[in-house]
Amino acid sequence: xxxxxxxxxxxxxxxxxxxxxxxxxxxxxxxxxxxxxxxxxxxxxxxxxxxxxxxxxxxxxxxxxxxxxxxxxxxxxxxxxxxxxxxxxxxxxxxxxxxxxxxxxxxxxxxxxxxxxxxxxxxxxxxxxxxxxxxxxxxxxxxxxxxxxxxxxxxxxxxxxxxxxxxxxxxxxxxxxxxxxxxxxxxxxxxxxxxxxxxxxxxxxxxxxxxxxxxxxxxxxxxxxxxxxxxxxxxxxxxxxxxxxxxxxxxxxxxxxxxxxxxxxxxxxxxxxxxxxxxxxxxxxxxxxxxxxxxxx
Numbered sequence: 001x002x003x004x005x006x007x008x009x010x011x012x013x014x015x016x017x018x019x020x021x022x023x024x025x026x027x028x029x030x031x032x033x034x035x036x037x038x039x040x041x042x043x044x045x046x047x048x049x050x051x052x053x054x055x056x057x058x059x060x061x062x063x064x065x066x067x068x069x070x071x072x073x074x075x076x077x078x079x080x081x082x083x084x085x086x087x088x089x090x091x092x093x094x095x096x097x098x099x100x101x102x103x104x105x106x107x108x109x110x111x112x113x114x115x116x117x118x119x120x121x122x123x124x125x126x127x128x129x130x131x132x133x134x135x136x137x138x139x140x141x142x143x144x145x146x147x148x149x150x151x152x153x154x155x156x157x158x159x160x161x162x163x164x165x166x167x168x169x170x171x172x173x174x175x176x177x178x179x180x181x182x183x184x185x186x187x188x189x190x191x192x193x194x195x196x197x198x199x200x201x202x203x204x205x206x207x208x209x210x211x212x213x214x215x216x217x218x219x220x221x222x223x224x225x226x227x228x229x230x231x232x233x234x235x236x237x238x239x240x241x242x243x244x245x246x247x248x249x250x251x252x253x254x255x256x257x258x259x260x261x262x263x264x265x266x267x268x269x270x271x272x273x274x275x276x277x278x279x280x281x282x283x284x285x286x287x288x289x290x291x292x293x294x295x296x297x
Contacts, residue, residue, distance in 0.1 A: 012078060013077070013078055013079050013146060013147045013150055013151070014075060014076065014077055014078065014150050014151050014154050015075075015076045015078055016073055016074070016075050016076070016154060016158070017065055017068050017073065017074040017076065018068070018073050019068050019069060019070070019071050019072065019073060021071065022071055022072065022073060022161075022162070022165065023070075023071030023285075024070065024071040024072040024281065024282065024284075024285030024286075025162055025165075025166035025167075025168045025169050025170060025285055025288050026072040026162070026169070026170045026171075026172060026281055026284060026285045026288070027072065027073055027075065027155070027158045027159055027162055027169060027170070027171050027172070028064050028067060028068075028072055028073065028074040028075065028172045028174055028281065029074070029075040029155055029171060029172070029173055029174060029235065030057070030060050030061040030064060030074065030075065030076045030077065030174045030175075031077050031081070031085075031086045031087045031151065031173070031175075031235065032055070032056065032057035032060070032077070032080075032081040032085070032087065032175055032176075033056065033057045033058065033059065033060040033061040033062075033076065033077070033174075034056075034076070034077045034078045034079045034080045034081065034083075035053070035056060035058070035078075035080060036078050036079060036080070037052065037080055037083070038079070038083065041082075041083050044131055044132065044133070044135070045130050045131060045132070046129065046130070046131065046132045047124065047128060047130060050263075050264065051124065051126070051128055052080075052082060052124060052130070053080070053082075053124075053264060054124040054125050054126045054128070055080070055081045055082045055117075055121065055124045055125040056080060056081065056082075056264075057081070057174075057175050057176040058176065058255070058259055058264055059176075059258065059259060059266060059270060060174050060175060060176050060253070061074070061076045061174075062270070062274070063174070063253070063258065063270060063273055063274045063277055064172075064174045064274075064277055064278075064281075065274075066274045066275070066277075066278045067277055067278040067280075067281035067282070069278075070278055070281055070282040070285075071282070071285065072281055072285060073158055075151070075154055075155055075158060077147075077151050079147050081121070082121050082124055082130060083120075083143065083147070084119065084120065084143040084144070084147040084148055085117070085118070085119050085120075085121060086147070086148050086151040086152065086235070087173070087233040087234050087235050088112060088117075088118055088119040088233070088234050089107050089110075089119065089234055090119060090144055090148055090149075091103060091105060091106040091107060091119065091140075091144075092106075092107045092110055092112060092113055092118045092119045092234075093106055093107075093108065093113065093118045093119055093120055093140060094108065094113050094116065094118055094120075094122050095108050096122075096134075097120065097122050097131070097134060097135055098134055098135050098136070098137050098140065099134040099135065099136055099137070100136060100137040101137070102137060102140075119140075119144070119148065120135070120139075120140050120143060125178065155171070155235075155239070159171060159239060159246065163245070163246060166288075167245060168245035168246070168247075168288050168289070169245065169246050169247070170205070170209065170247045170248070170249065170284060170285075170288055171235070171236075171239045171240070171246075171247070171248040171249070172249055172251060172281065172284075173198075173232070173233075173235050173236055173248060173249070173250040173251070174251055175230070175250060175251065175252045175253070176252065176253045176254070176255045176258075177196065177230065177252040177253065177254060177255065178255055178261060179192060179254050179255055179256035179261060192223070192254060192256075193223050193224065193225040193254060194217075194222040194223045194224065194253070194254045194257055195217055195222050195223070195224045195225075195251060195252065195253055195254070196224075196225050196226065196227070196228070196229070196230045196250075196251075196252040197210055197213055197214060197217075197224060197225075197226050197227070197249060197250070197251060197252075198226070198227055198230045198231045198232035198236060198249065198250035198251075198252065199226070199227065199231070199232060199236070199240070199248075199249050199250070200227075200231050200232045200236055200237055200240065201227055201231060203237075203240070203242075204232055204236045204237055204239075204240025204241075204242070204247065204248045204249070205236075205240055205242060205247040205248055205249040206242045206247055206289060208289060209247055209249065209284065209287070209288065209289070210226065210249060212283075212284060212287050213249065213251075213280060213284060214226065216279070216280055216283060216284075217276065217280065220276050220279075222276070230250060230252045231250075232248070232249075232250040233250065235248065235250075236248045236249070236250045245289075247288075251277075253273065257269050257273065258270040258273050
């Protein structure tokens, strides 16, 4: 079964879309929009071709790619989150999934592992079990080596290049969220949030930056909430160090605003969403404070 014939994992588990020239101190990253499903993964799964995609942040790479021409690179994981989740610690895994002991440094007790959504997920986001049988520990090691580490190596290099050029950097971690069970925006109406901004409660990103994003998106008519239920994952906490001018903010977009969640089809709203996100990236880049400016405040 081929989920998306237009893209291939061969030689490129990750992909970087570069602008002609990087003019903004921003790195965009889409860790969960990958939709190339390796054959051996499909063979080991007990799910059908739609259910196995329930953890995808479908089309998020397409939503943010138009912002590349504004002057910021975009990193894309081509492999699916259900196969290897790069927004986790490298060994955040459930030992019950594996035939053999995990390394002693594995984090087997995190809340994400308990929910079945570790680095190698046990379930998709709807709670359905992925695998028929246990996996060998060597398979976890292989996925870390060929998928997890290349993603973070690429992201770290983009961050280092951006910091060296601009003296500051904002990592925008790009995600989407299922519409079921989302928080309500009490500032306006008891309706579902369109966008959740996660900055680890102002520890991964300067408050002024998150405030700016909130104002711009709210001004475009989007219902915005912060840090609930998504405050940011491993990438946000790992890369965000505002004290040295390195910021990380997670953006979660309500899938119902741009896609048919049941059939994995784009809606017309995806076009305006992409425009607004490109404007957001451009204006955030122009407004980014340096470490020196923050220290002087």
